[in-house]
Amino acid sequence: MTEPAKPGTNGGEAHAKDDLDRRDFLNEITFAALGIAAVGSAVVTYRYLSPNVLFEPPTKFRAGTPDLYPVDTVTYLPDQQVYIVRTSDGFYAVSAVCTHLGCITQWKPEADQIACPCHGSKFNSTGVKIEGPAPRPLPHFLITMTLDGELQVNKLETVNMKQAFKV
């Protein structure tokens, strides 16, 4: 049984400090190859674990034609958790998910407020915060018009709070 050479020595031969002897070279090749294999496996596993098909409600949906929504009304769409708010300025698609901790808010027409039951945050009809622990106003989603005249809301795109969708 021979002792493996300590790193840096070369079985007794003197050599300059940056010389790479065969043992170290092979060690580094091995670790590099194993490293590539490990990284590759990690990438493949990550892609495997990321589902390609989700069984969740779609994030882009149609909300019907504009004349379904009278001016100065707030209509709650329960399947999508979105308020379609129509004012004299136009349409807003306001998220019904409270920005505090994610509870579903409720529209209170008698108080002209959107209220969150969990911790008491209150927003006006366009989602601007009135009071409560919520850190931000309720976000507005992008509204577009389909070719056949329906409103289409995209929950993955938010727009400026002041921007109304004009019909």
Next chain:
Amino acid sequence: MDEKETSHETGFSSDAKKNPQRIVFITRKTSAKVNGEIPGQVMAYPHLLLRESIAFQVLIIAIVLLALAWDAPLEQLANPLVTPNPAKAPWYFLGLQELLHYFPPLVAGILIPTLVVISLVVIPYFNVNVEGEPMWSTNSSRRLRALLATLAVLEIFLGVFQAWTVFVPTAAIGGIAVFSFFIAPTSTGLGRYLRSRAASWWVMTWFICVAVVLTVVGTFFRGPGWSWIWPWRGHAG
């Protein structure tokens, strides 16, 4: 330390503090035992562990390549109302399923596997082949007669049940074992190897041979209704 068996009268005080005594009676010649180092050893790290990691890597490469090439099967959704024909068990149970063709379920399905497991478990406790002596080393002619008698009984039993898949390999291995009796002591190579095999070797080899033949037949040579088929022709023949 051995004590004198006859009497406890030693004439010494039993008060250990006053007269601490250590008495050793050596009744037979012993020598000091020295636990020496077993020769030819190396450190597990690095020698064993690095070899294991190499084995792991070779295995992973081989199995990944095979998994990329070879797709696992998936048949139609399970339908309790429609039995496929033939309905085959996984390959490691196909040998058993082939046996079921000849013997009733209690025998082939319960008795024989239980006996096999029990036989396996008791192998080390019955000092099977501790010395490894060849089957023909002592009482060779008597053992030959015993072997022939056992083979005869077994083959008659198998023939009565028409268990040809077991009959044939038993005859083959039994035949080679009988033949090994007649191999000259001066032969070399395979002849000498066969001649020097122990009885337990023959039994295990017979068992493996029968199991392999049963499994191969169950996999390739059985078709619809568990009828005999020739795999290259793929129909009952």
Next chain:
Amino acid sequence: MATTFQDALARLRETRVWKSIFRRGPALTNRTRSLAVFGNLFFHFLPVKVREKSLRVRATYYLGSISFLLFVILAVSGVLLMFYYHPAVPQAYRDMKDLRFVVSNGVFLRNLHRLAAQLMVLVVFLHMFHVFYRGGYKPPHEFNWVVGVILLLVTLFLSYTGYLLPWDQLAFWAITVGTNIISAMPVLGKYVRFQLLGGNLVGENALLRFYVLHCVVLPLAAVLFIAVHFWRVQKDGGLTVKGEDGRKGN
């Protein structure tokens, strides 16, 4: 650069954090090499020293090691497969289709798992036969042989319970045949079958029970017995090679 990498590694090894985790230092003396095995939770099943002759491929063909490594591969691929599998009827079959057509690398992972499973059954048998032929069951190794037989049964049962999970025709009828054989057992057969299936037919209860057996109960049993098996190899005196202890091999 070569030496800067090694310098960096050496400096890393000198840090307090490293030393608090890996306490023994680089394995360059026989003492630290012993500690690498003896002082390690995962490796201390193994002996500190092994007979050099037992390391040769032809001594054992590494069949025992390969069995264990296949088990590790099966555990890892099995856990990953569990992320997409619901043990419900008929969702299980839909999940198999999902894995095949929708999930990235699902085909590969399932192939890997099934292939490793078939190989493991084969290698475990080969390992057993090879241990027999080289006399590895002889005293003082008797009990380890028995543990090995137990592991063989656990392996077969693992493979059998896994076979049902795809819930296709092959799975369903293979298990139906198998459980009908079990009911042929005298006295207890019907009850064993009833317990195994959670009912009288192969249905959703059976699928769930086989899933729990396959993913929890049997792997735990396997790990326990594998640990005992490795431990006994060491405690019974380590792997021997034919002819070393004066006994004639087979």
